[in-house]
Amino acid sequence: MSDRDTLVGNVASNLRRGTSPRAQHDTANRVASHPRHPPEPEGAWPQDLLVGRFSAELTAIAGKVHRVTASSAAIDTVMDLCQHRGAERVLSWAPEEIGLPGLRDAFAAAGISADDGWLPEGEEDRRARLRTLASISVGLTGAIAGIAESGTIAVVSGAGRSRLASLLPPVHIAVLRATRLYPSLGTLIDAHAGILEWGSNLVLITGPSRTADIEMTLTRGVHGPGEVHVVLLDG
Numbered sequence: 001m002s003d004r005d006t007l008v009g010n011v012a013s014n015l016r017r018g019t020s021p022r023a024q025h026d027t028a029n030r031v032a033s034h035p036r037h038p039p040e041p042e043g044a045w046p047q048d049l050l051v052g053r054f055s056a057e058l059t060a061i062a063g064k065v066h067r068v069t070a071s072s073a074a075i076d077t078v079m080d081l082c083q084h085r086g087a088e089r090v091l092s093w094a095p096e097e098i099g100l101p102g103l104r105d106a107f108a109a110a111g112i113s114a115d116d117g118w119l120p121e122g123e124e125d126r127r128a129r130l131r132t133l134a135s136i137s138v139g140l141t142g143a144i145a146g147i148a149e150s151g152t153i154a155v156v157s158g159a160g161r162s163r164l165a166s167l168l169p170p171v172h173i174a175v176l177r178a179t180r181l182y183p184s185l186g187t188l189i190d191a192h193a194g195i196l197e198w199g200s201n202l203v204l205i206t207g208p209s210r211t212a213d214i215e216m217t218l219t220r221g222v223h224g225p226g227e228v229h230v231v232l233l234d235g
Contacts, residue, residue, distance in 0.1 A: 050148045050181040058151030061207035063228045074233045075103050082138050089113050091169050092140040094160030098175050117162030139169035143176040149184050152206040158199030172225035177233050
């Protein structure tokens, strides 16, 4: 076992100490899945309870939850958020990683271009490209999971899933299916022991970026998006 495996195992073990027995999973049945299609939580809270708690926690920390019941409504919500901010470009994951067929067609019809956030190898070219991306006001991603007890979303970067989309633009929109909500970080890790192998980077996002100075004056959006919107899709 590598040092990394040992660390992840210790973290998972410590987190599970505070998890109720009904929320724990049979370790013999753990299966690591592609983040695009993670299995639904088993032995967890009822979905209505998960949705209610997640929404309340994210709202309490200045995030926004937009609950919808169909993919078409999710697309309409994403479009409304982009157009309200006058976005002409969006830093976006690949369509298949977001899971909303027809979204790119809706962008094209509205005159909004989607940039996948690719970066060149050369240092100078990379800096120039980052300056270009920095002018984009909206980032759009999917989410592999949501954590109800803290209003957190889990985002894994990799092919078609630019890490910059959730970090660079001042507004982050994430599309999350309600079936991917878990009660706690412990239950998420317990259900997906191989989560760190799903991509190059795992980010846990809990509301907008917040920074406080020495006088504890709170400022949002200094080290990340100042707005976080979660389009929560039932089913």
